[in-house]
Amino acid sequence: MTGGFPVDLILFAMIAAFLVLRLRSVLGKRTGFERPVQPEARPTGFDPRGATIDGMAEEVPAGGGRSGRHVVPDPRTPPGQALSRIASIDHSFEPNRFLDGAEAAFRMIVSAFGAGDRTMLRPLLSDDTYAGFEQAITARENAGETQRTELRAVHELAIEAADLRGSIADITVRFVTDQINMTMGRGGEVVTGSDAVTELTDLWTFQRDLSQADPTWKLVATRSA
Template identity: 60%
Template sequence: MSGGFPVDLILFAMVAAFLVLRLRSVLGRRTGFERPRREGPGAYDPAAQRQLPPAEAAADQPPPVVADDTRRIVPDPRSPVGQALLRIKGVEPSFDPLGFLHGAEGAFRMVVDSFAKGDRETLRMLLADDVYAGFEGEIARREAAGETQRSEVRAMQETKIEAADLRGTVADVTVRFVSDQVNLTTAKDGSIAAGHESVTELVDIWTFQRDLRSEDPTWKLVATQSA
């Protein structure tokens, strides 16, 4: 975790019901984060158009092409990390590193938003037990103190796969997020307890994990750190 934030597609303030719908579109079958079929790993072309799945897309419909300014970087297939990604693809042929980055960005935005709102239900679906315990503990402390958290991801500058590992059928993928955020904690009396109104560049490194043979398509967040 970094800044005022202790550790999607996604992108934004929504009520719990909408968050759950967005979760299914981000971490479900069509993003490449779990269940897509797209091109294999390779160098990212920033001039190329990219695909993001709409929340309403049917499972058998291709996602629309959407351009944005985020730099998404996947490792060279010949590198050690690239080789690990190829091993993951060998177990799950639909795995696509670039699609995974889209989904990871969605999960990142959703977790930031849900943590600020104290949305335990959404966090529980996205986080491993020990990570959830840390988030929930901070939410409880904030509630007891009468504090209000405001966290906004204003822009995602870069997402990059930094590490990957496969142990049996359990895959770990570590992503480096560079984002512009506003993080502000307001005390019960309305004063600023932490953070500020200005936009700050933050670097977070999150590790997602999934058993590739599991029926559950969700990659859970299992570790966080700030760079």
């Protein structure tokens, strides 16, 4: 992708707007998710307040600001050098705008997972990652379980690693958040988790083929730190 127009972030925001329409009964409420089958980790929630990505409105979580502190690696480090190489191919790439889009994707994926919305998840995940999420959703449905996830705060978003192999770019982001996570059984009993606020650190890796017209950075791996 060339030029200075941030198409990838606009796509994130367009998907966010679609989520508001599709998941109005889910976003901003006490819905949730459970940790997908390994190596998948737990994502986050969503709620309304007016933040923007490049001028397009999106929703952000109640009880916290739009996002936490952004941490971008020094350009002299290996991750920083990889980001520079990515920007040399995709001239619209900018690390802080990427973190804005990554946060939007983080919220959307978690909300869709909690709602069991496979249609929403599919275009945002790689094949292997989607298979893990879909397996976890199916297991939850078969067990008659429901989930509650409440995002209380986003403290930090940090680019932990970056790599460019040919035209394939990988960027790993660390998300530090305060969340409430609970899984309830058929009778409303708590199966896992609690209503206590817990600080979670998740590492998500996004990937994109810079030679392709598709601007989507897909989630290819997740784990908890």
